[in-house]
Amino acid sequence: MTPPGPGGRFGARLAEAVALHGPVCVGIDPHASLLAAWGLDDDVAGLERFSRTVVEALAGRVAALKPQAAFFERHGSRGVAVLETVIAEARAAGTLTIVDAKRGDIGSTMQAYADAFCGDSPLAGDAVTVSPYLGFGSLRPVLDTAAATGRGVFVLALTSNPEGAQVQHATGGDGRSVARAVAEAAAAENAGATPLGDVGLVVGATTGTAAREAGIDLAAVNGPLLAPGVGAQGATAGDLRDVFGDALPAVLAASSRDVLRAGPDVVALREAAERTAAQCRAALGS
Numbered sequence: 001m002t003p004p005g006p007g008g009r010f011g012a013r014l015a016e017a018v019a020l021h022g023p024v025c026v027g028i029d030p031h032a033s034l035l036a037a038w039g040l041d042d043d044v045a046g047l048e049r050f051s052r053t054v055v056e057a058l059a060g061r062v063a064a065l066k067p068q069a070a071f072f073e074r075h076g077s078r079g080v081a082v083l084e085t086v087i088a089e090a091r092a093a094g095t096l097t098i099v100d101a102k103r104g105d106i107g108s109t110m111q112a113y114a115d116a117f118c119g120d121s122p123l124a125g126d127a128v129t130v131s132p133y134l135g136f137g138s139l140r141p142v143l144d145t146a147a148a149t150g151r152g153v154f155v156l157a158l159t160s161n162p163e164g165a166q167v168q169h170a171t172g173g174d175g176r177s178v179a180r181a182v183a184e185a186a187a188a189e190n191a192g193a194t195p196l197g198d199v200g201l202v203v204g205a206t207t208g209t210a211a212r213e214a215g216i217d218l219a220a221v222n223g224p225l226l227a228p229g230v231g232a233q234g235a236t237a238g239d240l241r242d243v244f245g246d247a248l249p250a251v252l253a254a255s256s257r258d259v260l261r262a263g264p265d266v267v268a269l270r271e272a273a274e275r276t277a278a279q280c281r282a283a284l285g286s
């Protein structure tokens with residue numbers, strides 16, 4: 001049975017949210033060091049206070065929130081329960097969530113991940129990040145479940161970390177790099193969708209001209225382009241132009257620590273998110 005989705009197609013809902021709030025997604029990454037900086041203990045109560053403060057500060061004010069599952073999982077099942085609360089509270093406030101879980105496995109297991117993150121489960125947000133390194137085809141269950149429930153999928157293509165290049169720029173027998181093959185497979189999923197398809201890519205804001213050099217036509221992907229790395233990893237809003245070229249209208253810049261450092265004061269968190277959104281809007285000309 002197809003579980004009920006969150007309402008409407010993801011690509012369209014994201015485009016609407018970006019038009020309203022700007023092209024920025026704020027990551028909820030409750031690092032132990034951030035909990036300490038906020039005067040909270042590194043335990044489930046601290047995690048919950050931190051995460052709910054971010055939702056209270058930013059829900060209804062940013063295009064999307066991106067909880068990083070690892071920071072919840074490191075607290076065990078009670079941490080995962082906090083992640084479920086974050087997803088539910090953001091949804092109640094009408095704010096999209098991208099659950100950053102970066103899952104990837106053989107197809108039969110991928111269906112279980114699809115059920116968890118795109119099905120009738122409290123861990124299902126509006127979109128999920130996935131890893132294509134068991135083969136793009138292994139993602140089929142999550143692509144199909146997401147499509148059936150109105151959710152989105154962000155597939156790693158050119159990640160923001162320097163080590164990613166070793167795998168992502170490797171060339172296959174057909175002469176295409178791994179990243180280019182991933183981008184073209186995503187484009188095939190999004191063919192004909194307007195204004196944006198539901199299968200996005202992750203392309204780090206730190207990757208400079210790598211996409212162009214690899215012959216990747218990011219505009220042809222016709223899906224949202226999640227660009228982490230703005231702020232703490234050294235990328236600026238201005239770098240987005242170089243990275244994305246004529247694909248800029250599809251970009252959703254992501255920043256976590258750079259915004260979260262402004263907390264725990266909710267007004268300061270809002271100002272930090274607004275500042276990032278204004279810089280990205282200016283850089284993207286949107």
Ligand SMILES: O=C(O)c1cc(=O)[nH]c(=O)n1[C@@H]1O[C@H](COP(=O)(O)O)[C@@H](O)[C@H]1O
Binds near residue numbers: 100159203
């Ligand atoms: O999928 C992601 O969001 C992601 C992909 C990537 O290539 N690089 C990357 O940093 N991320 C995530 O984006 C967040 C970056 O956090 P900050 O560096 O604090 O802004 C982390 O949760 C990362 O796991």
